[in-house]
Amino acid sequence: MGAERAHGLKAQVKEAREQLLAHLKGRGLRWTKQRDIILEIFIAAQKHISAQELYELVKKRSSEIGYATVYRCLNLFVDVGIAKERRFDEERVRYESAIFADHHDHLICTECGAIVEFEDERIERLQDHIASEHGFNVTNHRLELYGTCPKCR
Amino acid sequence: MGAERAHGLKAQVKEAREQLLAHLKGRGLRWTKQRDIILEIFIAAQKHISAQELYELVKKRSSEIGYATVYRCLNLFVDVGIAKERRFDEERVRYESAIFADHHDHLICTECGAIVEFEDERIERLQDHIASEHGFNVTNHRLELYGTCPKCR
DNA sequence: GTGAATGCAAAAGTTTTGCACGGAC
DNA sequence: GTCCGTGCAAAACTTTTGCATTCAC
Numbered sequence: 001m002g003a004e005r006a007h008g009l010k011a012q013v014k015e016a017r018e019q020l021l022a023h024l025k026g027r028g029l030r031w032t033k034q035r036d037i038i039l040e041i042f043i044a045a046q047k048h049i050s051a052q053e054l055y056e057l058v059k060k061r062s063s064e065i066g067y068a069t070v071y072r073c074l075n076l077f078v079d080v081g082i083a084k085e086r087r088f089d090e091e092r093v094r095y096e097s098a099i100f101a102d103h104h105d106h107l108i109c110t111e112c113g114a115i116v117e118f119e120d121e122r123i124e125r126l127q128d129h130i131a132s133e134h135g136f137n138v139t140n141h142r143l144e145l146y147g148t149c150p151k152c153r
Numbered sequence: 154m155g156a157e158r159a160h161g162l163k164a165q166v167k168e169a170r171e172q173l174l175a176h177l178k179g180r181g182l183r184w185t186k187q188r189d190i191i192l193e194i195f196i197a198a199q200k201h202i203s204a205q206e207l208y209e210l211v212k213k214r215s216s217e218i219g220y221a222t223v224y225r226c227l228n229l230f231v232d233v234g235i236a237k238e239r240r241f242d243e244e245r246v247r248y249e250s251a252i253f254a255d256h257h258d259h260l261i262c263t264e265c266g267a268i269v270e271f272e273d274e275r276i277e278r279l280q281d282h283i284a285s286e287h288g289f290n291v292t293n294h295r296l297e298l299y300g301t302c303p304k305c306r
Numbered sequence: 307g308t309g310a311a312t313g314c315a316a317a318a319g320t321t322t323t324g325c326a327c328g329g330a331c
Numbered sequence: 332g333t334c335c336g337t338g339c340a341a342a343a344c345t346t347t348t349g350c351a352t353t354c355a356c
Binding site for chain 2: 321329330331
């Protein structure tokens with residue numbers, strides 16, 4: 001559940017790489033070996049990953065890549081629209097791929113830490129409705145449901 | 154809006170103090186001048202406050218209270234159930250009073266930072282429904298709507 | 307060749323911790 | 332008198348930044 005993706009990994013990496021290249025060219029920035037490696041590993045991870053976890057994966061492949069580069073890359077990916085920041089109930093930020101990902105929310109198991117993504121049109125409509133009752137114009141939202149997953153109940 | 158409280162400040166401080174005292178007695182812990190001052194200022198703040206902001210308010214009243222004591226106190230308050238941690242889209246944690254506070258969610262203005270609390274039974278029901286579709290048993294949730302408030306539109 | 311990206315180490319920001327001293331019980 | 336809480340400074344942890352060097356263009 002949640003593992004099924006509309007497009008294969010290769011297609012996602014290709015899409016992300018194109019998006020990154022377009023952004024770099026448009027701004028006189030440079031394509032580097034590090035950025036490509038980090039991009040590929042980030043997309044392949046297919047989950048909510050922290051900078052530290054990504055750094056460790058990257059180091060396995062290419063041990064001379066530094067911590068700061070991973071951080072700088074993740075911030076770049078967020079700018080480009082390849083990655084999204086997610087702040088769950090922990091100190092550090094997690095990142096998820098935004099390639100082919102619709103807006104979605106999260107079900108989080110407090111026992112085993114499993115994270116399931118879901119999307120629900122009814123919730124979105126209800127949120128807009130509530131916001132307008134308060135005179136707000138909603139541009140974004142965050143919804144996390146914490147509880148126990150089927151395995152842990 | 155949101156400023157209206159069911160009970161006065163004094164009642165909230167009294168309730169919090171009783172809750173804290175009961176907890177301390179039950180565990181052989183001690184009531185101290187610092188804890189009382191910090192408790193009172195925390196409740197009186199009536200908003201989502203960070204440790205740093207609380208520290209600054211506390212220092213005005215009693216300049217010899219240290220930073221670490223404020224942090225230790227806030228963690229104590231969370232244990233006791235007087236305070237709740239809230240992690241918005243920023244690095245540091247904010248705390249809010251849990252005294253007389255029902256479960257509620259937040260509307261956050263991305264222009265001016267204003268935070269409005271709301272509660273909606275329909276959302277709660279819908280969330281339970283969605284969770285059960287995924288086999289989850291929800292115990293808690295977090296919902297934040299980001300957008301522009303009436304003033305900033 | 308120019309200037310952006312990297313790697314390292316140091317810095318910055320938030321929160322926790324070790325330790326000697328003071329205070330609540 | 333005991334031992335918990337405090338205050339200070341130092342440490343931990345995540346993330347950012349300064350700077351000399353490397354490398355994409």
